[in-house]
Amino acid sequence: MEPTATPLQRQARLLGDAGRYLAGGGTGLFVLPPELNLVVERGQGSRVWDVAGREYIDYHLSSGPVLLGHAHPAITAAVAARLPKGTTYYFLNEPEIELAKRLVDAIPCGQVVHYTGSGTEATFYALRIARAFTKRNKVLKFEGAWHGMHDYGLWGTVPARPSDYPHAQPDSVGVPPQAGETVLVTPFNETERAVAMIERHAHELAAVIVEPLQRVLLPEPGFLQAVRAVTEKHGIVLIFDEIVTGFRIAWGGAQERYGVVPDLACYGKAISGGFPMAAIVGDGAVMSVLDARSRPKAEVVWATNTLNGNPICAAAGIAALGVLAQPGVYDGLRRIGAKLRAGIVAAGERHGFAVQAPGEDAVFGVRFTARRPLRTWMDLTTANKDLGLRWALELIRRGLLVNPNEKIYLSIAHTDADVDKTLDIADQAFAALKRAG
Ligand SMILES: Cc1ncc(COP(=O)(O)O)c(C=O)c1O
Numbered sequence: 326m327e328p329t330a331t332p333l334q335r336q337a338r339l340l341g342d343a344g345r346y347l348a349g350g351g352t353g354l355f356v357l358p359p360e361l362n363l364v365v366e367r368g369q370g371s372r373v374w375d376v377a378g379r380e381y382i383d384y385h386l387s388s389g390p391v392l393l394g395h396a397h398p399a400i401t402a403a404v405a406a407r408l409p410k411g412t413t414y415y416f417l418n419e420p421e422i423e424l425a426k427r428l429v430d431a432i433p434c435g436q437v438v439h440y441t442g443s444g445t446e447a448t449f450y451a452l453r454i455a456r457a458f459t460k461r462n463k464v465l466k467f468e469g470a471w472h473g474m475h476d477y478g479l480w481g482t483v484p485a486r487p488s489d490y491p492h493a494q495p496d497s498v499g500v501p502p503q504a505g506e507t508v509l510v511t512p513f514n515e516t517e518r519a520v521a522m523i524e525r526h527a528h529e530l531a532a533v534i535v536e537p538l539q540r541v542l543l544p545e546p547g548f549l550q551a552v553r554a555v556t557e558k559h560g561i562v563l564i565f566d567e568i569v570t571g572f573r574i575a576w577g578g579a580q581e582r583y584g585v586v587p588d589l590a591c592y593g594k595a596i597s598g599g600f601p602m603a604a605i606v607g608d609g610a611v612m613s614v615l616d617a618r619s620r621p622k623a624e625v626v627w628a629t630n631t632l633n634g635n636p637i638c639a640a641a642g643i644a645a646l647g648v649l650a651q652p653g654v655y656d657g658l659r660r661i662g663a664k665l666r667a668g669i670v671a672a673g674e675r676h677g678f679a680v681q682a683p684g685e686d687a688v689f690g691v692r693f694t695a696r697r698p699l700r701t702w703m704d705l706t707t708a709n710k711d712l713g714l715r716w717a718l719e720l721i722r723r724g725l726l727v728n729p730n731e732k733i734y735l736s737i738a739h740t741d742a743d744v745d746k747t748l749d750i751a752d753q754a755f756a757a758l759k760r761a762g
Pocket residue numbers: 388443444445446448471472473474536566567568569593594603
């Protein structure tokens with residue numbers, strides 16, 4: 326890059342290179358339109374700056390991991406202290422042991438921990454563990470639930486119309502139909518239907534996996550309790566996917582917030598302060614299928630990866646949990662989030678839009694729909710996605726970083742001043758949408 330390039334030119338050049346050298350021009354499923362596309366230069370607290378020098382209040386937080394805000398001093402100090410000692414050894418390291426102790430202390434179902442590199446690997450291996458433990462093959466997930474990118478997770482995640490339950494369509498091309506033969510799908514929050522399906526398939530069900538807060542849908546009172554009761558009755562492993570909710574909606578995650586304890590839970594995002602690490606945490610008897618000390622190798626679940634338990638990630642995680650354990654953290658997060666949710670809904674209504682902000686205060690969605698209540702994935706499909714996209718693009722244009730039609734993530738670095746500015750921008754964005762007709 327020539328030294329005289331302006332920041333805007335540098336960003337344009339980088340975006341050109343991204344378009345050429347990165348598959349699909351980006352890192353995920355969604356690529357911003359060219360006039361709004363950006364390359365992040367740095368982040369600090371609730372803000373990020375792009376290479377062109379534009380500042381944004383960040384409500385995506387890398388899809389959730391940056392719960393403490395960007396470049397939190399406790400995390401950068403912990404990582405800086407650890408880096409000179411080397412970055413990975415495969416053999417045991419102190420941070421991974423220390424972090425495991427803290428996870429077990431904090432998590433209601435926690436007895437032992439198995440580290441993975443990503444949330445996808447955590448749910449993938451949790452299902453394998455459940456199959457090995459129960460000696461059954463099938464798993465049940467709920468329509469609209471996101472458990473990562475493996476071949477058992479990508480069924481009925483974003484269907485446009487109701488599935489032919491218990492069968493669902495694959496979400497991605499390239500997923501083999503044979504994988505779908507082992508995955509049952511039923512609607513979230515339809516308690517009687519879910520219990521009946523679990524009862525009917527109990528003899529072949531290894532696991533029920535659930536996002537306790539399913540994307541932005543709150544569990545109805547009694548739903549998770551009923552799923553817990555029927556899985557317990559039939560010896561089916563209940564897996565909570567707490568990759569979003571863990572250490573975010575409460576210190577003890579969804580288990581604490583909704584008062585239901587599963588057999589296994591998958592954690593990611595917040596547990597490693599923005600470094601790539603995830604974990605399966607759970608019941609010692611179920612997790613014993615990983616234990617090569619107590620069973621012949623032929624009976625051990627294989628779930629080992631080169632970078633599992635990485636000391637840098639674990640050091641960042643210990644620092645992150647240290648900050649989150651301080652008094653008042655979750656009250657603050659809830660207060661700011663509640664103000665933001667109420668303000669966005671009020672702004673939408675002022676401009677004549679039927680807008681709702683379902684979810685929890687620390688993580689919620691903004692959906693353009695009049696359907697109430699929002700209970701199931703099919704309820705969410707009533708939202709006008711085109712309006713949602715256009716509103717989000719208006720926000721980005723005005724300096725709020727969001728992922729259109731996805732979730733708004735709050736960090737503990739977001740302030741009242743951030744929220745006030747955000748609500749001002751949200752109002753302008755609704756006004757622009759209305760003007761455009
Ligand atoms: C609830 C849930 N489970 C699993 C995953 C997959 O995690 P990863 O993206 O780390 O593979 C995600 C990712 O967003 C998620 O939201």
